[in-house]
Amino acid sequence: AEEEAMPYSLVEKLQDAGINAADLKKLKDAGFNTSQSIVFAMRKDLLSIKGLSDQKVDKIIEAARKTTDAGFVTCTQLVQKQKSRFALSTGATKLDQMLGGGVESCAITEFFGEFRCGKTQLCHSLAVMAQLPPNMGGANGKVVYIDTEGTFRPERLRQIAESKGVSAEAAMENIVYARCYTSEHLVQLLLEAASLMVSDDDRFALVIVDSIMGVFRVDYSGRGELSERQQPRTRDEQVAEDERGVQRGRRPHQPGDGRSGR
């Protein structure tokens, strides 16, 4: 099989830089599984982990920066890095064309639209497409599916898999599913997903959140709570972009579209 360079470095590696195992465990328990996740974090987030002193946090950040390439690269190197990106087919040719080939890897794609326009349907299709080989528009990967609305339908997946000529049983095995209830739960699930994605030997190609806005709209109301509402959402997005730099899709309702929410 073709070897891919890992786009992340596990926190365990920081042991080589003199960070002790007990502190690494604290980091992992707090959802920091990779050096990248530490580099992306604010110092205050690391300080909020019980048992990590100022000094330790500084040492951890320094070690993490060294093991990741968090510095400057030339434009040539950047282009080289981005060569491994690909587009995941949605299964619909016209939609792929509109997206410039499909859903872009290493990125967040947000689908929004009127209620019952087919967002959930698209999520189901993508969950199967992601597992297909590249010559069929897929990404040869497993899928994390986070469902905030209770609209996930395994039997629909089965139909889609069969229509693509792949085993429905295999397709179902390759999707890990969680029902999500609140925005805080979503943050926790994304952290768990991140840790699953780096610990599982199998490659994950896609994280789906259907939908992301619903839980935030319920948990935070009115303009007064707008900044509070945006903050965890941005953090969710960072978590989602973290870890593996793979394909992501999340499809909320249209912001402000009252009809499609709860």
Ligand SMILES: Nc1ncnc2c1ncn2[C@@H]1O[C@H](COP(=O)(O)OP(=O)(O)OP(=O)(O)O)[C@@H](O)[C@H]1O
């Ligand atoms: N491409 C399609 N062809 C035929 N029927 C479809 C297609 N896409 C969706 N549907 C049907 O349309 C209905 C709504 O689709 P879906 O649940 O995916 O919409 P949605 O945008 O997720 O809605 P909501 O805003 O309520 O979450 C469903 O009954 C679904 O089976």
Ligand SMILES: [Mg+2]
């Ligand atoms: Mg839906």
